[in-house]
Amino acid sequence: MLTIGKLGQQAGVKVPTIRYYEQIGLLPEAERSAGNQRLYSRKSLERLAFIRHARDLGFTLEAIRDLLSLSDRPDQSCAAADAIAKAQLAEVESRLARLTALKAELERMVLQCAGGRIADCRVIEVLGDHSLCATDHSHPEPELSS
Amino acid sequence: MLTIGKLGQQAGVKVPTIRYYEQIGLLPEAERSAGNQRLYSRKSLERLAFIRHARDLGFTLEAIRDLLSLSDRPDQSCAAADAIAKAQLAEVESRLARLTALKAELERMVLQCAGGRIADCRVIEVLGDHSLCATDHSHPEPELSS
DNA sequence: CTTGAAGCTATAGTTGCTAGAGACATTAGG
DNA sequence: CCTAATGTCTCTAGCAACTATAGCTTCAAG
Known part of the structure; x- marks a missing residue:
């Protein structure tokens, strides 16, 4: 499990931005440690990297929201x-x-x-x-x- | 003298935008009519057109602020x-x-x-x-x- | 055990407008 | 001259996509 700082480093996203993405529902609410700190899995890293990459390509957060919900349903048409x-x-x-x-x-x-x-x-x-x-x-x- | 609406039309700028420019000090406070409505001169129109044109070219309002203050001192170096x-x-x-x-x-x-x-x-x-x-x-x- | 970094929440600021509410001013028609 | 429609007034809040600040708690290293 990764702390928010490590996650940010690995994905190339600043820490407050990650919390912001969670706040607007682009990332699910993170698990918490005993001391109430966010913990992330490898899956979270993938999701965040996806977002980062799409942002780099200029997609809006709304478009990314749609793309993410599509990628959660792999059997539908692309x-x-x-x-x-x-x-x-x-x-x-x-x-x-x-x-x-x-x-x-x-x-x-x-x-x-x-x-x-x-x-x-x-x-x-x-x-x-x-x-x-x-x-x-x-x-x-x-x-x-x- | 022009009302704010006419000014906006002639400069291609929306009315609230003009008030906004005044609010942030990019346009001087306008004269007022007896009924407290803003009145503009031909000079104001020129200044607003200048701003509009610079915005079209992608200058930030800060850059425009600088350009305007430069244009107010025509004898200095360009x-x-x-x-x-x-x-x-x-x-x-x-x-x-x-x-x-x-x-x-x-x-x-x-x-x-x-x-x-x-x-x-x-x-x-x-x-x-x-x-x-x-x-x-x-x-x-x-x-x-x- | 202490200290400093990293984390937490909550709020406000950024840029350049745009939209809304509710009240007053002006103008055109009857 | 009155009324209705439009224009204008102020003030506040909202947009995207974060970024920054304040004041606190938790964690890892020495």
Whole structure:
């Protein structure tokens, strides 16, 4: 049996995050030692590693909740799991497209900055005047900053 | 003078968002009408459009706060503005790299799914076993889902 | 046996908004 | 001029997915 600290280390997840996952029901309530400390089995480690891996791939906790409940029923069709993964792929692709457009615009902005006074700064100028943007004058959806 | 609704329309920003920006000090406290409603000038519209545009490009509100205070002092060097924009560009580039890796892995996962039972599902399997990932066995930093 | 690390609970903070309640202001129509 | 509809006001709470803090208890090493 592993303490929460060891579990966190092995799965690459911080301790408070594990407790958080338990709190929101993504992990079952852990067994407790005589002194009320959480104890985890190898199975818990697998489950947590699954979650970690899915998070790394950008799945939301909701999607992971679904994937986990699917994986608990190994005899059913995998169409649902496939659909979740495909949706995630589509999401990633759309974010890639938006980020690529952003990158182009930021590059133009930075390249044009001659390094003089603020009054002549292209960065400030472009931000202040949308019409100085790339030809199509439309913007991608806002991309959340991490 | 514009009411908050008109201002929002013209800048493409929702009304509560404008009030929120005022609350956190990104916009100055607005003038008020006799009936206590906010009134905005053309200058406010420019400032809000600046914010909106920078948000579209993924700048954080903190970065925007800095850019705005720079733009208020037009005679100083634009090095700071340039640095902020370059940092944002670097951030976008790193996110692009991570997303590209993510996309590759998701694609592999989805392509390998034969559509049978959960027990045979590549999606579930790959999520559960990190070692089935791409050759380098390392993952990009977690990419926050939008 | 003592000390320091690791664990416990509970609460609040983060970012950038968005949604709701309940009250007041303004404007268009009759 | 009155009314109804819309717009605005403040305040509070909620979202994702954690992270941090405070104040306590338990555990393992020396």
